[in-house]
Amino acid sequence: MKILLVEDDATTIEYVVKGFAEQGHNIETASDGHQGLLLATSMQYDLIILDRMLPQLDGLKVLAAVRATGCQTPVLILSALSHVDERVKGLRAGGDDYMTKPFAFSELLVRAEKLMHRGQSQPAKTELAVGNLVMELLTRKVTLDGNEILLQPKEFQLLKYLMEHPNQVISRTLLFEAVWDYHFDPRTNVIDVHIAKLRRKFEELGFGELIETVRGAGYRLRQGN
Amino acid sequence: MQAIVSVKGIRPYQSSAWRITIIFSGLVTLIIGTLLFGMYRQLMNEQELQLNQHLAAEKARYQQMALTLDRRSFATQIRNADPKVALVAWRNSYDLVGALSLMPDNMPLLPQTRDFPILTGGPDKLHILTGGLVMTRYGPVLIATRTDQLATLIERFVNAAITAMMLTIVLTLALGYLFSKAILRRLVQYNRLSRRIEKGEYSTRLPVSWRQDEFDMLARKFNRVLDTLEDNLHAVRGATDNIAHDLRTPLSHLRIGLEQLPSKPAHELDEACAILTEELDHCLATFDAMLSLTRIEEGQQTLELQPLSLHAICQDLYEMAEAMAELKEQQLTLQLGDDATVTGDKYLLFQALFNLVDNAIKYSGEGAQVHIVQQGKQIIIRDNGPGIADEAKDKVFDRLVRLDPSRHHKGTGLGLSLVKAIISRHNGRISLQDAQPGLMVVIDF
Incomplete structure (x- = not known):
């Protein structure tokens, strides 16, 4: 580009x-x-x-x-x-x-x-997959290693954004904007809280390391192997 | 006076007051002139009327005399006519009888008259007479009367009128000159004071007299503007001082951290850098918050106004805060009453309200209850945490005040000042009340 x-x-x-x-x-x-x-x-x-x-x-x-x-x-x-x-x-x-x-x-x-x-018209994706994490966009079904995870709407949006940018460090501001229609620095742990909930759900399936905290920068979704 | 003229280079006759004076003076002169002219015309008409009546009476008398008297008696009458009443002349068959020694030609018949000059032996040699002919049984008789007193009268009148007009002009111009000088004196005073303000003496104020005239109104208005400016200036200075003060600590942390960085073992470097970045971000956040606080407080930030539903805002608040409360095992409830619409800046208002909910969750402790209650144009955020002592309730809205002395919770210390500023910009009121136990924040729009 x-x-x-x-x-x-x-x-x-x-x-x-x-x-x-x-x-x-x-x-x-x-x-x-x-x-x-x-x-x-x-x-x-x-x-x-x-x-x-x-x-x-x-x-x-x-x-x-x-x-x-x-x-x-x-x-x-x-x-x-x-x-x-x-x-x-x-x-x-x-x-x-x-x-x-x-x-x-x-x-x-x-x-x-x-x-x-x-500008590029990509064929509308119906599925996102990062490693063994799969998200079906139409049915809003998320499976990790074959096990279905139940997500709340905001958690779903957060995870979707992270899955669209795997292996990239995503700042809290970006996540905040992606999930809520407000532009301001919340200067609070609202994003951390949601990430923590997501992470706990992953942990239950033994994949607690999937979302990585990058200190001073944000979060990164690791490409599973 | 000399100072006034020379200091600013504006002379009284250059001022607008002087221009008005000239116009005024011209107008007054015109009005007086018109009045005098009218009076003159009136006087003339009056005099002419009297003259005509007098001549008509004389005419009737002589016509009557000619009818009743014989020729000799008629001549005697004419000869003895009182010159103060009228000058009469009659051409007898052989000479001219009467007060005049000659009969002017082309005299019209009364009531038409004509002016003609005569010579007398007296001190005023030339006189003007007005008169006309009367046809009688014994031929035409000339009846005339002196009108030169009338001419004198008119002349005096004209002289008096001219004097009056001159006096009017001189008087109005003189008054106007003094008047503009007086106005200029105050303007020059204002000018001198504004120069001092320009030089940085912001405490200078314009004098306001007891007269309460337009200059005093202007001065008062100007003083109010100066008050606001001075306040703003203090606010900006205060903000700068605060920034300097509150940023010192994190900046010195940064400095220490950077100094120690080269001596860190390689595996700790990433972590150390991240900590420093966080510290730096905190500085920036504080800095930004200070700037926006000042901008919102001073009204410099333009609000993106739009109609907002309080229902929608409260729902968003609830949704955003829900997970945070959950993490602390708190119970967050949302209670919506009748919806109301307020006009405001969506982001700012939401930011303010979110800040309050965030505080409630942050400070009310594990297992607490936090309620968001909306009814009409009122929003209440209530918790059953430790609350705030009454004497501290006013203080929390001040800049950089944090009641938690350990500064355990990370924050800029500007949150509530910003909240208050934002609510005020939206013409709202915010008050802290005791929820017994806990804190109740009441916002009325």
């Missing part, structure tokens, strides 16, 4: 470029608004990651200009402005997602991949 990163901070550029390169993505960078606009409108990308505060041309103006040319490439706004109204402003201007700095690369990756795959 080809990604354009418009960002002026060298440390962030290095961090993001290294991360995406390791994942096998092709990433190009622009360090100011003009250059970013030029590249975004002249080349074809699968995703544009755009900083808000850019030299020469503000990120939102770049976004508006890009959208004005009819370009529909997904845009992820990356910004140090964290307030809810800034987020709303960014999304209104035509952004597809919004992340505040500082951020964990793992979360950026999940969000970026979600946006890049959005």
Whole structure:
């Protein structure tokens, strides 16, 4: 996948470029608004990651200009402005997602991949499988090693999100957004509690290690063997 | 006075008050002029009427005389006519009889009149007479009367009118000048004070006099704005101080952790890094909470307003908190009354309410009961935990106050301040009450 990163901070550029390169993505960078606009409108990308505060041309103006040319490439706004109204402003201007700095690369990756795959019409999956964990989406039946597990709706949604991103570290914020339709940092253990319940159900079947806690980052669903 | 003129470079005649004065002065002059002109016309008409009546009476008298007297007696009468009443002249067959020594030509018949000059031997040599002819049995008789007093009267009147108008103009302009100077004096004072504010003396206030005029209203309004600004400034300063204070501890932890990192054995590195990241995230969370608190309190954050059903919000609250209560073996109940709609920011409001439920679950201990009760525009979150002592109830809404001295529960100490700020922005009221035992948080929209 080809990604354009418009960002002026060298440390962030290095961090993001290294991360995406390791994942096998092709990433190009622009360090100011003009250059970013030029590249975004002249080349074809699968995703544009755009900083808000850019030299020469503000990120939102770049976004508006890009959208004005009819370009529909997904845009992820990356910004140090964290307030809810800034987020709303960014999304209104035509952004597809919004992340505040500082951020964990793992979360950026999940969000970026979600946006890049959005346009591709994949055949609707009816089943998710990670190792011996299988989720039937239509009947909402979950089996682990052949044994059925009864899940509550929120647990089901959480597990589904984790199964869609196996072996990836998923932040609490991402999980929170996936399950509840609210955008705020709950700053509480609500996600941990639900994960703990899920984990207990797995434990009963002897698979307590399936969901791994990554300290300081989030959770990861391990690919069973 | 000199200072006023020179300090700001605005002179009284450049002010708007002066402009108004000019307009006002012009208007007054015009009105007075019109009035005087009307009076003049009235006077003239009156005088003319009197003159005509006088001449008509004389005309009738002489016509009567001509009918009743013989030619000689008529001539005598004319000769003896009192010049104060009328000047009369009659052309006899051989000479001119009467007060005039010549008969002007082209005199019209009364009641038409004509003005004509005559010369006399007196000090005022030239006089203006007004008169006309009367046809009698003995021929035309000229009847005239002096009108030069009338001319003098008119002249005096015109002079007086001009003087009055000049006085009006001079007086209004002088008053206007003083007036604009007085206004400017206050404006310049305001100007001087705002300069001081501009320089950072935020405690400066404009003087308000006892007069309660528009300037005092302006000054009072301005002072109110200054009050708000000063408060906001203090709030921002307070927030900065708080941030500095409350972030010091986690930051110093971070510093220590980083310093120790190189000496850690390899297998502990991951764990140590994760702990540091968590510490850092906590700093950021505190920082964010401070900023949003200040922004919400000062009304800088625009709310995304939409109609919200309290039923829906409470259901979401219950759903989200259920598992948390379960983990602590608490009983969480939801009790919904009549639904009500409030206009508000969905995320902020939910965040505030969730914070309260979260607190109830966090602090009420294992096995406690937590109730979410909604009735109309009221939401009550009640628990049967230890509650909060009465004297501490006001304090908990202050920034960075945590009643748990050990700081065992991880938090920013901003939760309740933020809750209060959010509820206030939604024109709601929040109060803490005793649930005996436990705490009852009552929110009214």
